[in-house]
Amino acid sequence: xxxxLRGLAGLEGSWEVKVTGGEPFVFPGFLDRVxxxxxxxxxxxxxxxxxxxxxxxxxxxxxxxxxxxxxxSASLHLDSTTPVAFLGRLEALRAAAHPGTRVVVNxxxxxxxxxxxxxxxxxxxxxxxRFFPQVMKVKHGIHPYSPDQVKExxxxxxxxxxxxxxxxxxxxxxxxxxxxLAGWRYFVLMQDGAAWACRSGRRHGQGWLGNVASGTWAxxxxxxxxxxxxxxxxxxxxxGMVEGVPARAGGPGDG
Ligand code: SF4
Numbered sequence: 001x002x003x004x005l006r007g008l009a010g011l012e013g014s015w016e017v018k019v020t021g022g023e024p025f026v027f028p029g030f031l032d033r034v035x036x037x038x039x040x041x042x043x044x045x046x047x048x049x050x051x052x053x054x055x056x057x058x059x060x061x062x063x064x065x066x067x068x069x070x071x072x073s074a075s076l077h078l079d080s081t082t083p084v085a086f087l088g089r090l091e092a093l094r095a096a097a098h099p100g101t102r103v104v105v106n107x108x109x110x111x112x113x114x115x116x117x118x119x120x121x122x123x124x125x126x127x128x129x130r131f132f133p134q135v136m137k138v139k140h141g142i143h144p145y146s147p148d149q150v151k152e153x154x155x156x157x158x159x160x161x162x163x164x165x166x167x168x169x170x171x172x173x174x175x176x177x178x179x180x181l182a183g184w185r186y187f188v189l190m191q192d193g194a195a196w197a198c199r200s201g202r203r204h205g206q207g208w209l210g211n212v213a214s215g216t217w218a219x220x221x222x223x224x225x226x227x228x229x230x231x232x233x234x235x236x237x238x239x240g241m242v243e244g245v246p247a248r249a250g251g252p253g254d255g
Contacts, residue, residue: 001033004193007212009041016070018046018235025053025061035064046071048106050080051089058089062096069101073132076107076124078116083123090129104130106170111136111145114152121156133157134170137232142172167248170234175226181241183207183220193217198236200228 008017017038024030024047038045045065051058051074062069074090076083087105094103105124107117117133124131133156136143145153150160157163157171164171183197190196193213197220201207206227210217223243231237240247 001029001037003213003215004189004191005033005037005041007193007215007217008038008043008189011043014042014044016044016046016239018048018071018073020048023050023052025049025057031057031060031064035061039065039068044068044070046073048073048075050075050077051086051093052081055089055092058093059096062093062098062101065098067098067100069098072097072101072103074103074105076105076120078107078110078113078120083120087124087127087129091127094129104132106132106134108134108136109145109153109156111143111149114149114156118152118156132168132170132234135172137172137230141230167234167237167245172230172232173237174229175231175237175242175245176229178226178245179223179243180226180236181223182226182236183209184223186236186239186241187219197224198231199233200226200231204228 008015019030019034021027024034027034035045045068047061049072053061072090072093074086074093076086090103090105094101097103107120109117121131121133133153135153154160157169160171163169164173180198182201186198187209188196188199188202189212193211195209195212195217196202197207197209209219226242231242236242237245238248
């Protein structure tokens with residue numbers, strides 16, 4: 001971890017470092033080492049969490065990150081919690097967070113739980129949070145929803161075409177053929193130090209940047225053309241890293 005933090009300290013300027021998992025709060029050093037380590041090196045911290053940590057830990061996280069807490073993407077898993085319990089914890093985290101922190105609720109459009117997702121959306125928005133539904137991905141693409149499920153998904157996202165254009169849902173779009181800053185201004189860092197240009201690249205065994213832990217890595221010097229049929233993660237597009245796709249920082253789907 002120290003070697004990873006040293007590697008990140010060598011990045012030019014202030015980066016947004018989004019910590020995902022698994023569940024970041026389960027890692028014992030997350031609050032004691034990762035968050036302070038990133039903040040001390042001048043980076044901003046974002047997190048993808050299922051909010052299973054005790055409220056005191058969520059609040060401590062907010063205080064440690066302070067004004068450098070950029071985005072909280074809270075993942076609502078309807079098989080393991082209820083919207084009411086989940087939102088109670090998220091409200092505590094929001095209350096402790098810096099006012100500039102953006103908070104988004106993600107929920108996967110699980111095929112046999114679509115009615116629950118729809119009901120959850122209403123509760124989430126009533127409590128003043130942004131809701132960002134995501135299509136369920138499987139190994140080689142998107143889950144094959146039945147025609148009835150597609151109709152239900154369309155209702156949840158407010159119309160497929162509109163949601164695709166506005167990016168108010170993650171429908172796993174294709175940006176194939178567009179220039180993308182992945183590998184140059186964005187990269188994926190694994191716990192063993194492996195660095196990849198983006199998640200699709202890693203899945204295809206491409207976009208290898210080297211190993212941050214051993215110091216044998218380098219960012220690309222420029223943007224490259226995206227060769228992949230699906231962009232599974234909304235982060236690069238929402239940060240304005242894909243040609244022709246405007247940034248949506250702070251908007252739905254920011255996570
Ligand atoms: S558009 Fe998405 S899939 Fe394509 S290179 Fe960029 S981050 Fe990777």
